[in-house]
Amino acid sequence: MEKDAELFDVTIIGGGPVGLFSAFYSGMREMKTKIIEFLPYLGGKVSYFYPDKVIRDIGGIHTITGTKLTEQLVEQGKTFDPTITLETQVKGLERLQNGNFVLTDHRGHQHYTKTIVIATGFGTLKSVELDLPNAEQYKKSNLHYYVQDLTKFHGKHVVVSGGGNSAIDWANELEPIAKSVTILYRKEDFVGHESNITKMKNSTVRIKTPYVINQIHGKEKRITSITVKNTESGEDQTIELDELIVNHGFEIDLGPIADWGMAMSDNTIKVNGDMQTTIPGIYAVGDIANFPTKLPLIAGGFNEGPIAINGAKKHITQDKELEKLYSTHMDTFDK
Ligand SMILES: Cc1cc2nc3c(=O)[nH]c(=O)nc-3n(C[C@H](O)[C@H](O)[C@H](O)COP(=O)(O)OP(=O)(O)OC[C@H]3O[C@@H](n4cnc5c(N)ncnc54)[C@H](O)[C@@H]3O)c2cc1C
Known part of the structure; x- marks a missing residue:
C-alpha cells in the first residue's frame, strides 16, 4: 500500500x-x-x-x-x-x-x-431517447426524458410516451395538475402495477394504444405537435401539446x-x-x-x-x- x-x-x-x-x-x-x-x-x-x-x-x-x-x-x-x-x-x-x-x-x-x-x-x-432526426434540439425546452419538477406541467397539455411503470406513474401524477394528459404506447397492454393501470384507466388520462411517435413538429425551439402512427392500422394522427415526456426506459x-x-x-x-x-x-x-x-x-x-x-x-x-x-x-x- x-x-x-x-x-x-x-x-x-x-x-x-x-x-x-x-x-x-x-x-x-x-x-x-x-x-x-x-x-x-x-x-x-x-x-x-x-x-x-x-x-x-x-x-x-x-x-x-x-x-x-x-x-x-x-x-x-x-x-x-x-x-x-x-x-x-x-x-x-x-x-x-x-x-x-x-x-x-x-x-x-x-x-x-x-x-x-x-x-x-x-x-x-442514460435515458433511451427518441430516434427522430430533430428530437435532440427540443431537449432543452419541452421534450423530457425524466421529470424533475412537476410544477412546470401545471395547466399544460402533456403527452406521455411509454407503457411501463414509470410512464403510467407520470400520467397518474400529472393528471390532477395538467390541463390534459395523453399517454401513448406502442402495444395494446400496459406493463405496470395493476392498481396504477386501473387508476389511470379510471381517470381523465386519454389512452392511445397501439401508437408510436412518428414525427415531431416544432416552432421557435419548442415542440408544438406530434404525429403518431397506429402500429396496427397504419393510420396517422396529429396531437397538439405543450410538453412531451418520453419514457422508453434507460x-x-x-x-x-x-x-x-x-x-x-x-x-x-x-x-x-x-x-x-x-x-x-x-x-x-x-x-x-x-x-x-x-x-x-x-x-x-x-x-x-x-x-x-x-x-x-x-x-x-x-x-x-x-x-x-x-x-x-x-x-x-x-x-
Ligand atoms: C422511474 C423509476 C421509478 C421507480 N419507482 C420506484 C418506486 O416507486 N418504489 C421502489 O421501491 N422502487 C422504484 N424504482 C426502483 C428504484 O429506484 C431502485 O430499485 C433503486 O433506486 C435501487 O437503488 P440502488 O441504490 O441499488 O441503485 P441506484 O438508485 O441506481 O443508484 C446507483 C448509483 O450508483 C452510481 N454508479 C453506477 N456506477 C458507478 C460507478 N462505476 N462508480 C460510481 N458510481 C456509480 C449511479 O450513478 C447511481 O447514483 C423506480 C425506478 C425507476 C427507474
Whole structure:
C-alpha cells in the first residue's frame, strides 16, 4: 500500500438509496466507510429519474416524494460521517497481496479498502431517447426524458410516451395538475402495477394504444405537435401539446465492473445469501445484486445493505460467530 493512502474498512460504490442506507448501517457497526458516486449528487435513480414522484411502497412510510426520501437517506447516510466522493466513476479493481483491494477511478486516483460493497444500480444512467432526426434540439425546452419538477406541467397539455411503470406513474401524477394528459404506447397492454393501470384507466388520462411517435413538429425551439402512427392500422394522427415526456426506459452501462471476474447474469452480479459476490470481500446490493428471489425495489435493497455490511465485518474480523445486532437504547445518532 502507498504510504499516505487512507485505508477504509468498506468502500461503497454508488450513492443511491441502497448505497446510502448501507453507509448508515456500516457506521452503526463502526466500520470506516467511503461512498464513491459517479453523479454530482447523491440519491441514485430516485434523484435522477423521479424526484417528484410519490413513492408508496416502503414499509412505515405511507407516501413520500423522491426528493424527500433522498433528503432523509442522505441525512441518515451521513450520520457516522462517511467519506463521500462525488463525480467519480470507479473503473479498476486490483486485489493486493495482503487481501485488501485498490480501486481506480476515471481520473486514475486510487482508493484503498478492506472490503467493497457494489451498489451501482444497473450502472451509470442514460435515458433511451427518441430516434427522430430533430428530437435532440427540443431537449432543452419541452421534450423530457425524466421529470424533475412537476410544477412546470401545471395547466399544460402533456403527452406521455411509454407503457411501463414509470410512464403510467407520470400520467397518474400529472393528471390532477395538467390541463390534459395523453399517454401513448406502442402495444395494446400496459406493463405496470395493476392498481396504477386501473387508476389511470379510471381517470381523465386519454389512452392511445397501439401508437408510436412518428414525427415531431416544432416552432421557435419548442415542440408544438406530434404525429403518431397506429402500429396496427397504419393510420396517422396529429396531437397538439405543450410538453412531451418520453419514457422508453434507460440505457445502463456498468462499465469495467462487469469485467472484474465476478459471476454475472444479465448484467447483474450474482450473490450468495450474505450478498457476497464470487470474489470474497466484495459484496453487491440493490439493483445490481442478482439472486433467485430478488425484489428490485428500494425496500428489497434496504434489507440487502445490512446483510452485506455484516458480511463485510465478518470478512474483516474473521469472526464467524459475529452477531447481527440491532440498536436498543441509542438516544441520538450523534455518534
Ligand atoms: C422511474 C423509476 C421509478 C421507480 N419507482 C420506484 C418506486 O416507486 N418504489 C421502489 O421501491 N422502487 C422504484 N424504482 C426502483 C428504484 O429506484 C431502485 O430499485 C433503486 O433506486 C435501487 O437503488 P440502488 O441504490 O441499488 O441503485 P441506484 O438508485 O441506481 O443508484 C446507483 C448509483 O450508483 C452510481 N454508479 C453506477 N456506477 C458507478 C460507478 N462505476 N462508480 C460510481 N458510481 C456509480 C449511479 O450513478 C447511481 O447514483 C423506480 C425506478 C425507476 C427507474
